[in-house]
Amino acid sequence: MDKLREILDSDLDAVAIGAAILGTGGGGNPYIGMLRCRQELRKGRKINIIPIDELPDDALVVSLGGIGAPVVGIEKIEQGEECLRAMRALEADLDCKIDALISSEIGGSNAMEPMLTAAQAGLPVVDGDGMGRAFPEMQMCTWSIYGHVSAPSAMADEKGNIVIIKSIRNEVWVETLARANVVAMGAAAGIAMAPMRGSYVKKFAVQSTVTQALSLGTAVLDAQRKNNDPIAAVLAHEGGQLLMTGKIVDLERHLKGGFAVGHINVAGFGDFEDDAGRIDIQNEFLVFRRNGKVEVCVPDLIVVLDVDTGLPITTEVLRYGQRIAVLALPCDDLLRTPEALAVVGPAAFGYLDITFTPMPKNETEYDG
Amino acid sequence: MYRIGIDVGGTNTDAVIMQGDKILIGVKSPTTADVMSGVVESLKKVLLETGIDNADITAVMIGTTHFTNAVVERRSLSNTAAVRLCLPAAQCLPPMVDWPEDIKEAVGGHYWMADGGNEFDGREISPLNEDQLHKIANEIGTLGIDSVALCSVFSPVNDEMEKAAAEIMRKRLPNASFTLSSEIGRLGILERENAAIMNASLRKLSAHTVGAIGEALKSINLNCPYYITQNDGTLMSAKFVQEYPVLTFASGPTNSMRGASFLTGEKNAIVIDVGGTSTDVGALVNGFPRPASTSVDVGGVRTNFRMPDVYSIALGGGSIVQGDDPIAVGPRSVGFRIHEQGLLFGGDTLTATDVAVGLGIANIGDPEPAKKLGQDKLLTIKALIDEMIVNASERMRVSADEIPILAVGGGSILIPDRVGGLTVIKPEHFSVANAVGAAIGQISGEVDRIFSLASITREEALETARKEATGKAIAAGARPESIELLDQEDVPLAYLPGNATRIRLKVVGDLDG
Numbered sequence: 041m042d043k044l045r046e047i048l049d050s051d052l053d054a055v056a057i058g059a060a061i062l063g064t065g066g067g068g069n070p071y072i073g074m075l076r077c078r079q080e081l082r083k084g085r086k087i088n089i090i091p092i093d094e095l096p097d098d099a100l101v102v103s104l105g106g107i108g109a110p111v112v113g114i115e116k117i118e119q120g121e122e123c124l125r126a127m128r129a130l131e132a133d134l135d136c137k138i139d140a141l142i143s144s145e146i147g148g149s150n151a152m153e154p155m156l157t158a159a160q161a162g163l164p165v166v167d168g169d170g171m172g173r174a175f176p177e178m179q180m181c182t183w184s185i186y187g188h189v190s191a192p193s194a195m196a197d198e199k200g201n202i203v204i205i206k207s208i209r210n211e212v213w214v215e216t217l218a219r220a221n222v223v224a225m226g227a228a229a230g231i232a233m234a235p236m237r238g239s240y241v242k243k244f245a246v247q248s249t250v251t252q253a254l255s256l257g258t259a260v261l262d263a264q265r266k267n268n269d270p271i272a273a274v275l276a277h278e279g280g281q282l283l284m285t286g287k288i289v290d291l292e293r294h295l296k297g298g299f300a301v302g303h304i305n306v307a308g309f310g311d312f313e314d315d316a317g318r319i320d321i322q323n324e325f326l327v328f329r330r331n332g333k334v335e336v337c338v339p340d341l342i343v344v345l346d347v348d349t350g351l352p353i354t355t356e357v358l359r360y361g362q363r364i365a366v367l368a369l370p371c372d373d374l375l376r377t378p379e380a381l382a383v384v385g386p387a388a389f390g391y392l393d394i395t396f397t398p399m400p401k402n403e404t405e406y407d408g
Numbered sequence: 409m410y411r412i413g414i415d416v417g418g419t420n421t422d423a424v425i426m427q428g429d430k431i432l433i434g435v436k437s438p439t440t441a442d443v444m445s446g447v448v449e450s451l452k453k454v455l456l457e458t459g460i461d462n463a464d465i466t467a468v469m470i471g472t473t474h475f476t477n478a479v480v481e482r483r484s485l486s487n488t489a490a491v492r493l494c495l496p497a498a499q500c501l502p503p504m505v506d507w508p509e510d511i512k513e514a515v516g517g518h519y520w521m522a523d524g525g526n527e528f529d530g531r532e533i534s535p536l537n538e539d540q541l542h543k544i545a546n547e548i549g550t551l552g553i554d555s556v557a558l559c560s561v562f563s564p565v566n567d568e569m570e571k572a573a574a575e576i577m578r579k580r581l582p583n584a585s586f587t588l589s590s591e592i593g594r595l596g597i598l599e600r601e602n603a604a605i606m607n608a609s610l611r612k613l614s615a616h617t618v619g620a621i622g623e624a625l626k627s628i629n630l631n632c633p634y635y636i637t638q639n640d641g642t643l644m645s646a647k648f649v650q651e652y653p654v655l656t657f658a659s660g661p662t663n664s665m666r667g668a669s670f671l672t673g674e675k676n677a678i679v680i681d682v683g684g685t686s687t688d689v690g691a692l693v694n695g696f697p698r699p700a701s702t703s704v705d706v707g708g709v710r711t712n713f714r715m716p717d718v719y720s721i722a723l724g725g726g727s728i729v730q731g732d733d734p735i736a737v738g739p740r741s742v743g744f745r746i747h748e749q750g751l752l753f754g755g756d757t758l759t760a761t762d763v764a765v766g767l768g769i770a771n772i773g774d775p776e777p778a779k780k781l782g783q784d785k786l787l788t789i790k791a792l793i794d795e796m797i798v799n800a801s802e803r804m805r806v807s808a809d810e811i812p813i814l815a816v817g818g819g820s821i822l823i824p825d826r827v828g829g830l831t832v833i834k835p836e837h838f839s840v841a842n843a844v845g846a847a848i849g850q851i852s853g854e855v856d857r858i859f860s861l862a863s864i865t866r867e868e869a870l871e872t873a874r875k876e877a878t879g880k881a882i883a884a885g886a887r888p889e890s891i892e893l894l895d896q897e898d899v900p901l902a903y904l905p906g907n908a909t910r911i912r913l914k915v916v917g918d919l920d921g
Contacts, residue, residue, distance in 0.1 A: 072598075076500050112528050114596045116561050120500025198497040199533075226527040228497075289808055361805040 044167055044251045047087040047155060052077050054257030059151035060352040061256050061274070062249070064341050066324035067148015067174030068110050069354065072117060077152055080159040087155045090140055090164035092247050099139040099238035102127055103170055103183070104157060105150035107195070107218055108228035113149070119198035122230030123157040129194040129202045130232050138235060142166040144181050146249040147174030147324075153230070165250065172246035172372045173341050176323045178218070179211035180384050182374045183236060186244045190214045193233045197225035246372040260350040270350020271365045274343075280369040281399060283328055283336065284317045285310045285347055288362045293321065293355070300355050306366065317366060319344070321355050322389055328366060337391070339376070339384045340399050341369040370401040409466045411919070413847025414450060415663055415840075416443055416472040419684050419743060420818070422843040423450035425458055425465075433458050434840035436818070443474060444624045451628055467919060468625060468634040469643060471663040471846040474617055475610050475653045479511070479707040485609040486555050487516035489548040491577075492601060493524025493560035493569050497533050503559070503601055508708040515609040518553060520544045524569045525561030533561055536569055538576055545580035554581065557608040559589035559601040565910065567591075585611050585651075592654060592713050599703050599712035606709065607654040614653035618646045635849060639715055640894065641666045641696055642852040642916055654713065657706055661688045661718045663845030665697045668814040670848050671835035677812045678801050678830070681841070682819035685724040685741040689800045690716055692814075696894065714895075721800050725819030726750070727760040729789055737793055751777035760822055763789045770821035798828045816841035850916040852894065853881030858910050869911060870896065877915045886917030 047055060056074040059067070077087065095101070104123045106113065131138055141154040141161075146169035158165045170181030184190060191208045195218060203225075205217050214233070222229045256277060263273035275282055286306040293302035301322050308315035320327040325342035328335050336342055344353045347363045375384055376398050386394040410432070415422045416439060424434040435453050440446035447470070455462060478484045490503035503519040504512050522540050525533040548556065556577065560569040567590035574586040587608040593600030618636070625634055635643035638655040639662050649656065664681040668674075675695040681688045691698040697716035704715045722739030726746040730736050742749040742757055749755035751762045752773025758781075764770045766778025766786050778786065801813060805828075813832045815823040818839045825832050837844060855877045859869040878891050895914040 072501065075506055079500060079505065109528070111595060114598075116494075116525070116527070116533070117498040117501050117597060119496045119498070200496075226497075226529075226531070226533070287802065361803055363799075363802065 043091045044089045044254065046089060047077070047250075047254070049078060049081045051254055054261055055151065055250075055254050056257065057260055057351065058253030058255070058257035059146060059148060060354065061260075061343055061345070062151075062172070062253055062341065063147035063174040063352065063354065064324045064343055065321065065353070065355040066176065067145060067150065068113065070149050070152055072113065073149045073152025073156070076120065077155050077159070080156055085159035087159050088164040089167050089250055092166055092168045092242055092245060095140060095166060095238040095241060097237065097239035097242075100136055100235040101140045101142050101166060101238060101241045102130060102138050102232050102235050103142045103144040103154075103181070104230065104232040105144050105153040106228065107222050107231045112227040116226060116228050118228060118230070120156075121160060122196045122198060123153055123232060124160045124230075125196035125200075125202060126194040126230045126232035127157060127161065129196065129204060130192065130235065133192055133194065133204055134235070136235065138163065139238075140164050140166050142241065142245060143169040143250075144178065144233070145169060145171045145174055146246070146253055147171060151250070151253055166241060166245065167250045168241070168245035168247045169249045170245060172249050172375065173339070174324055175384060178215045178233075182244050182246060182372075182380070183240070184211040185380050185383050186374075188234070188236055188240065188244070190233045193218070193231060195221055195225070195229045195231045197229045201225060244374065246374060263350060271345060271347065271367070274345065274350060274367065278369050279401070280341075280343075280367050283342075283366040283368050284308050284312045284315055284330070285365045286312055286315070286317055286363075288358065288360055288364060291358055291360050293358070304358055306364065309363075319366065323355065325355070326389055327386065327391065327394065328368065334394055336368040336399055337386045337394055337396055338389060339371040339380070339396070341371055343367040343369060368399050370399050410460055410464055411847050412451065412454065412465055412468045413843040413845070413849075414447060414468065414470045415660065415842035415846050416447060416470065416474065417660060417683070417842070418473065418477075421446040421450045422840040423454045424837070424840050424843040424847055425454050425460060426844070426847045431837050431844060432460075434837050434843060436839065443472070444620050447621070448624050448628060451625075451630065455628075462629045465630055465632050467632050468630060469637060469846040469849045470621065470634065471637040471659050471842060472656060473660050475614065475656050476658070476706065478610060478613055479606055479709070482511050482514040482707070484613040485511075485514045486612040487518065487551070487553045488605055488609040489551075489553045489556045490519040490601065490605045491544060491556060491558050491573070492519070492521045493536070493558070493573055495521055495523045495525075495534060497525060497561060498597065501598065504605065506598065506710065507602070511707060511709060515605060516553065518548075518551060520547070522573075524573065526563075526566045526569065528562060528565070530566055536572055536576075541573055541576045542580060545577040548577075548584070549581055554584040555587070555608040555611055556581065556584050557587045557589065557601070557604040559597065559604055561597060562595075563588070563590035564593070564595050564600070587611070592652065594712055596703070596712045599710050602709050603654055603711040603713045606706070606711070607652060610653040611650065615650050618650050622646065637663055637846050637849045640914075641845070641850060642894070643849040643919070658704075658715045658718065660842060661690055662697050662716050663849075664688070664816055664842040665690045665692055665716065665845065666695070666848060667841035667843070667845030668692070668816045668835065669695050670844055671816070671837055671841060672812070672814050672833050674812055674814060674833065676809070677814050678804050679814045679816065680797065680801060680820065680823055680827075681817040682815070682822055683724050683817050684726040684743045684746065684819060685722070687721050687723045687797070687800065687817075687819070689719045689721075689804050691804045717804070719800055719803050721796055723760065723793065723796050723822070725759065725761045725822065729758040729760065729763065735789055735792060737789065737796065760793060761819070763793065764821050793822055794824050794827075797823060801827050801830070848918070851881055851884050851886035851919050852914055852916045853877040853879065853884065853886070854912075854914045855880070856910070856912045858908050860908050866898065866909065869909065870898070870913070873911045873913045874915065877913050881915050881917050885920050887920045888917070891915050891917035
């Protein structure tokens with residue numbers, strides 16, 4: 041397969057679907073980001089993608105994205121250049137020139153933010169990200185896990201206010217300070233994190249995830265167009281595992297400390313008629329149990345799709361009676377090391393009794 | 409005293425006369441292109457057949473898809489000015505950014521963005537700019553546009569900017585009508601703004617339609633009040649529907665669900681309404697349609713105002729059965745031409761109704777042509793139809809509770825006696841359930857204002873609001889003992905002094921008489 045070089049208007053629907061699939065139920069809705077990218081492209085701007093292995097070792101790469109509350113994001117839409125201003129503030133502060141941008145989180149709405157800024161600044165987006173999925177907090181990025189210090193980082197709102205987080209005690213503090221600051225900014229802002237060198241990104245980014253989002257979404261849309269089974273298309277593409285097809289027979293969801301927490305129970309049908317499934321939720325789908333036994337857990341990806349359309353179902357639109365397919369996709373090896381599991385493993389989400397057992401990977405299926 | 413309920417559907421115009429809880433007559437006549445002559449015909453028919461004196465009719469309730477169809481078909485929409493109060497935020501996605509081109513053109517595609525809007529916590533994004541609004545109003549006037557949709561960021565929490573902007577612009581545009589997004593939709597600016605723009609673009613049609621209905625009724629000597637049904641099962645006066653035509657969207661499914669509930673006495677159920685071309689499946693919760701939780705697409709435009717949650721499939725009495733392996737039922741349908749084209753009426757098209765008739769499930773027309781296909785093939789097709797119905801109803805089930813399924817609509821003979829383990833009830837008058845739903849439309853009373861919780865508790869504030877709303881409903885003609893709470897929402901406004909909360913509350917009651 042040719043390497044991905046550019047995202048076109050005709051790719052955006054697929055990228056949004058693929059990003060939502062990788063969001064494993066969370067990560068925010070990419071719909072508004074998709075519309076915004078479309079607007080940029082219609083102005084004649086371009087979203088260029090740079091394959092990670094072509095990134096010069098000394099290139100300066102900035103990870104950026106939107107930060108705020110999802111409900112604010114659908115009401116107070118951004119002015120449009122928040123991330124660009126944040127990036128320019130970093131350049132001014134460090135007296136440097138940024139060479140490329142990268143998404144901190146490919147799953148959900150932040151897949152799109154670097155593409156927007158890239159189109160505006162004429163910079164390329166690196167084909168990769170810091171999670172390969174969605175997680176609720178910034179220190180859960182691979183680069184933070186493996187030692188990058190995210191200071192200085194810059195935040196910009198729609199009014200022209202800019203805040204630079206100059207120095208931090210550890211990576212958790214970026215999240216803490218940025219969260220406090222974004223409330224003052226009206227709960228929506230763009231954040232650009234301290235630049236990384238190309239050599240570091242090559243080592244510690246999850247690779248080819250923009251390609252992955254695009255081709256996942258394309259697989260679903262193609263299957264829909266040809267009346268093929270979209271679930272089979274996703275599996276054929278990802279080398280993942282179909283855990284279950286079934287109907288949601290119980291759903292419990294509430295807010296706890298700003299996170300949507302709960303679970304769904306799934307009664308199997310088709311080949312899974314005798315199975316009772318359960319998925320635990322903390323913003324994202326975290327743990328899948330079959331008949332009481334844990335089968336897949338975070339950081340591997342648990343994906344819930346509409347069984348008929350193959351479209352991803354996010355945690356806020358889960359409903360009793362939905363007919364779903366539950367899939368497991370393997371997470372990147374960077375998330376499976378002891379250092380990573382300390383930050384993004386089951387224990388980090390309060391599951392002290394669950395040990396992460398990596399699901400098998402099918403390396404031949406996916407040519408990143 | 410008598411009430412008339414009318415439902416104007418795409419294929420049929422149904423009418424019923426009710427006396428109290430009794431249905432005296434129900435008739436179906438074809439919907440006409442001009443709508444009104446079909447309505448007049450069906451009114452004449454029910455009055456003639458019952459011999460009831462026109463003077464004894466106390467009210468006429470009309471459910472219509474007229475406004476939805478105008479949007480879907482992109483006709484009779486007025487040029488509209490969309491004005492968003494948001495700057496400097498939200499400028500990257502201008503109004504109507506995600507509309508299909510043809511409907512954007514149909515409403516003119518004119519928009520302005522201006523200073524204003526609020527933060528989530530009530531602070532101003534920027535103050536309202538009077539000069540700017542005067543300038544915009546002048547431009548709107550120059551373009552000859554007289555319908556304006558105003559949408560301010562976070563207006564569902566604080567609508568003052570929208571109100572103030574309308575006041576300012578009205579001075580320059582004295583003849584324009586203003587639609588405020590806060591009166592229609594919820595949080596989610598694009599969807600709320602879309603609904604407001606659609607509403608604004610429909611106001612001229614609405615004024616015209618309401619006038620035409622009034623004249624049509626007068627022309628046959630019906631001088632009683634008339635109402636249009638809205639999508640929560642309540643009635644709108646002529647004046648109200650002129651201001652909020654979008655609230656009629658999806659009132660058809662609402663009427664059929666409420667009608668089904670009334671005809672069976674069931675308050676919690678799945679309702680399957682099988683028409684000629686499509687089947688709508690909805691859920692009743694405590695006698696009212698369950699509202700949709702996500703955005704609802706109307707004519708290709710995303711909206712988020714209160715709509716019943718309806719799942720539609722392309723299966724109806726007239727659905728064409730084609731192919732051998734695999735067999736397909738629908739999506740094409742002979743629709744109302746089943747009387748010419750269906751095998752059972754001597755035509756040459758195998759329809760879903762033929763299958764039911766051939767199997768002896770229904771007793772209409774001639775079963776013989778369908779029987780020639782052989783029992784096995786008919787059973788295979790029926791199994792496919794059953795599966796479509798089961799899957800659709802499973803989607804709408806809200807819990808594992810054993811609730812009944814209510815089958816209504818002209819094509820409901822297709823529905824088996826049990827669906828997915830649930831019992832099916834087919835009430836009398838099932839084919840005119842939607843007109844019954846219109847006839848039992850309720851009077852509402854609404855309160856939407858900010859209460860200070862400094863000296864009273866939240867419960868006391870809700871109680872006050874409820875009393876106020878009840879008073880309004882009674883004043884509008886509701887029977888006091890029938891009044892119940894339909895909808896209640898309180899949004900704490902933490903930023904205002906005195907612990908303020910915005911309470912929106914709606915009560916409903918049966919029309920007296």
